[in-house]
Amino acid sequence: MADPIPEAAIRAIVEAGRRMAERNWVPATAGNISVRLPGGRIAITRSGFHKAHLDSGAVMAVGLDGRPENPALRPSAETGLHCGAYRAFPEVGAVVHGHSIANTVLSRRAGESIGLAGYELLKAFPGLPTHDAAIELPVLDNDQDIARLQAAVEARWARMAAPILPGYLIRGHGVYVWGPDMDAALARLEGLEFMLACEMANLSINPLPGGSAP
Template sequence: MTPTVVDDAERERVGSEIAAVSRALYERGWMPGTAGNVSVRLPGGTALITASGRDKGDMTAQDMVVVRADTGEEAAPGPLRASAETTIHSAIYRTTDADAVIHVHSPYATAVACRAGRRTHLDSLRIERFELLKGLGLADPTGTEVPVFPNWPDVPRIAADVAGHLAATPQAPPALLITDHGVTTWGRDLAQARNRLECLESICRLLLMVGPGLPAEAKEGVNP
C-alpha cells in the first residue's frame, strides 16, 4: 500500500512538536550532540522522524524526514536522511498502537542497560514496588519486566528482535532498553511517551541508588 502524502501544514505542526521535545530532552542531557531520535505516526501509513546527524539542541521542524511507519523506509527522496534507528521505531509502530516513540541516552537508564544487558541475547530487567511504575500505564503496576536487547552493530537486527518480542509479548511495558546504548519509550502521543520516559529514568536512578543489597525486610515488603 502506498503511503498517503501528508500536507505541508500538518508536517510543519508535527515537526515543530518533535523539535520542541528534542530540544527539551537535549537540555536535560538526555540527547547529547546528535544522539537520540523522536518520531510521530502520521495519518496514511507514514511517520515523521528526526533526521540523522542533526544537533538535537538546535532542532527545527525542517530537520525531519517522512518515512513509512511499517518499514522505516523514506517515503520520498530528499536532502536529509532518516535516523539510523528508524527501523526500531517502525518495529514498534508495526506491533503496538503507539503514535509516538522517543529514544534517548539518558544517563541512569543507560547505566542500568549496561549492567542488566547481555551482548548476545535478550535479557530483562525486573522492576517492582516502585510507585512510579504507575506512570508506565501497566495493566499490573506492581511490577514489570523491561526487555534489554543486545546492541547489534546492524540496527535492523535490533529492530527484528524488538518486533519479535513485542509481537510475542503483548503485555510488555511501553519501554525497552538496549545494552550499552539507551532507552526507548512510546505512547499515544509525545507527551505520554515523554512522561513514561521520565518515569523509567527516575526508576533507573533509584535502582542505582538502592544497589543490589536490599535488606530482607524490604525484599519481602515488610516494614522494619
C-alpha cells in the first residue's frame, strides 16, 4: 500500500488553488498543481476539480512516469507535462499551470516566443538580479497528445541556453511555471502574469501595425 500524501503537500496545493482562483487564472476546472514528494512521487490535482474548492480528496499521487498509485483515480490530463519538469530539473519542487486571459490571448498572437524586457518583476526569475534584463518566454503549439507535446517541450529546452527559463506557454491554452517550492513557483507565476498583463494592456494602447488591439 502506498504511503499517504503528506499533509504539508496537500495544504500547499489547496492554498495554491485558492490563490490562483482568486486571480481568475483557473476558470471552471482548468489548471493543475503539483508538488514533488520523497521517493520519486508527485502529488497532483485530480481531473475535474475546481481549484477554488480543493481538499484532500482532490489530490492524488503519481510516479515520475505519471502512473497513478491508485488506478481508480484519474489525474489531470496534463500530468505528463508536470512529470517532464520534475524529471528534467531535480531542483524543481512544485509546478503550477494556469489559464489567464493574458497568457491565452498573447500566446495566440505570438510566434515561437514572447519577449519580456525592462520589467522590475523579471527579478522573480533565477539569474536576473535586475530589471535591466530580457527573456524570451517559449510558446509551443497546443497538442492533445501529451507525450508528443512533452517531447516538443524537451526539444525546445535543448535549444535554449542554460539556465533554462522555469516556464513556458502553450498556444491558446495556458502557462506552466515551476520553482524549488510552491511559494517560489507562485511568485514566478504572479510575476509572469503581471508582465503578460502589461504586454496586453500595451497592445490595447499601441496596436501592432496592420493589426487590431486584442
